[in-house]
Amino acid sequence: METVKTIDIFYFSGTGNAKQIALWFYEFAVKKNIDCKVFNIAKIGAIKPENINPDSLILIVSPTHGFNFPKITLDFINHFPKGKNRIVLMNTRGGLKLGRYVTPGLSGIAFILSSLILKGKGYKILGQIPFDMPSNWISIHPALNENSVKFLHRKNYERIEKHANKIFSGKPDFLAYRDLVQDILISPISLGYYIVGRFVFAKSFYASANCNNCGLCIKECPVKAVKTVNNRPYWTFNCESCMKCMNSCPEKAIETAHGLLIGIWIINSVLLAFLLNNLLKIDIESELIGRIISTLAFFILLWFGYKFQHILLKNRFIARLISFTSLTRFKFWGRYNSIPDSK
Numbered sequence: 267m268e269t270v271k272t273i274d275i276f277y278f279s280g281t282g283n284a285k286q287i288a289l290w291f292y293e294f295a296v297k298k299n300i301d302c303k304v305f306n307i308a309k310i311g312a313i314k315p316e317n318i319n320p321d322s323l324i325l326i327v328s329p330t331h332g333f334n335f336p337k338i339t340l341d342f343i344n345h346f347p348k349g350k351n352r353i354v355l356m357n358t359r360g361g362l363k364l365g366r367y368v369t370p371g372l373s374g375i376a377f378i379l380s381s382l383i384l385k386g387k388g389y390k391i392l393g394q395i396p397f398d399m400p401s402n403w404i405s406i407h408p409a410l411n412e413n414s415v416k417f418l419h420r421k422n423y424e425r426i427e428k429h430a431n432k433i434f435s436g437k438p439d440f441l442a443y444r445d446l447v448q449d450i451l452i453s454p455i456s457l458g459y460y461i462v463g464r465f466v467f468a469k470s471f472y473a474s475a476n477c478n479n480c481g482l483c484i485k486e487c488p489v490k491a492v493k494t495v496n497n498r499p500y501w502t503f504n505c506e507s508c509m510k511c512m513n514s515c516p517e518k519a520i521e522t523a524h525g526l527l528i529g530i531w532i533i534n535s536v537l538l539a540f541l542l543n544n545l546l547k548i549d550i551e552s553e554l555i556g557r558i559i560s561t562l563a564f565f566i567l568l569w570f571g572y573k574f575q576h577i578l579l580k581n582r583f584i585a586r587l588i589s590f591t592s593l594t595r596f597k598f599w600g601r602y603n604s605i606p607d608s609k
């Protein structure tokens with residue numbers, strides 16, 4: 267076991283949880299006089315072999331999206347040059363506070379897939395460590411209250427020293443193995459999420475009448491998925507649903523189009539089922555072809571619906587009506603940001 271002398275930390279983060287973990291490890295590395303550098307995956311280009319110190323311990327920290335690492339992290343890992351370094355993979359998951367306990371999130375194939383890719387490139391995986399930070403998926407649940415956020419942050423911070431001591435002295439740390447069985451069981455869902463995330467969730471964000479066109483969401487999007495169409499922010503299929511835009515908009519103008527999603531789902535399941543049943547005699551529920559047609563129709567309807575909604579949003583009165591169909595507009599729903607961007 268060889269003690270670590272230099273560390274390179276690469277992180278991707280939507281709302282700062284992964285960044286926070288990266289910075290906490292940095293803090294412990296500095297305390298131990300280890301030369302440590304931190305890089306934001308969204309801001310650096312592809313890594314060249316000469317940029318990797320062969321003696322460095324590499325830490326990769328990223329949130330979990332749909333029981334996997336998000337595409338930006340997987341792309342980064344895929345394009346990582348070949349090497350022989352020791353690597354520790356860490357993910358931040360969606361944790362919740364339940365009394366004095368933290369309910370764990372689900373990693374799915376995040377560690378399994380990325381470890382396989384990196385092993386194929388010659389690296390030695392020294393650890394796989396999950397951290398259950400506050401869930402940031404504000405599209406589907408309200409933000410955790412301040413008390414829960416502080417509690418979860420403290421619980422995670424208390425764990426850092428133990429993990430840092432272990433991996434900085436070159437010892438393996440595979441805490442993630444604890445969840446291996448459930449991770450394998452849910453792995454098929456992560457493949458489904460890859461499609462749903464891109465074709466459904468990416469089209470769930472819109473800028474409400476409160477948007478003052480400051481352009482921050484466009485400028486700050488880590489994957490450049492937000493662009494200006496008709497003078498308003500418009501979300502493309504590149505969106506990773508990392509929640510950065512929604513949680514950092516100063517006007518809280520970015521909302522989730524719950525009304526659009528439910529409306530399209532109703533049109534699809536009622537109207538399309540009726541048409542298919544009566545015109546083509548296809549049962550949408552029980553026949554495979556019916557299910558395939560209805561799934562494709564949902565994606566196409568949502569794509570058109572999103573474009574149509576975008577045109578309607580130009581009118582401030584209609585924009586306010588659309589906001590009424592979104593739960594994210596309520597004050598109690600809140601927003602979540604782990605640490606300020608400037609840190």
Ligand SMILES: Cc1cc2nc3c(=O)[nH]c(=O)nc-3n(C[C@H](O)[C@H](O)[C@H](O)COP(=O)(O)O)c2cc1C
Binds near residue numbers: 285370400
């Ligand atoms: C689109 C989306 C999908 C998510 N999927 C998962 C998941 O599969 N498992 C999990 O434990 N947490 C999941 N979460 C929660 C985040 O992984 C978690 O809050 C993470 O700590 C956020 O890190 P960040 O602040 O660095 O972006 C998801 C969040 C979002 C926005």
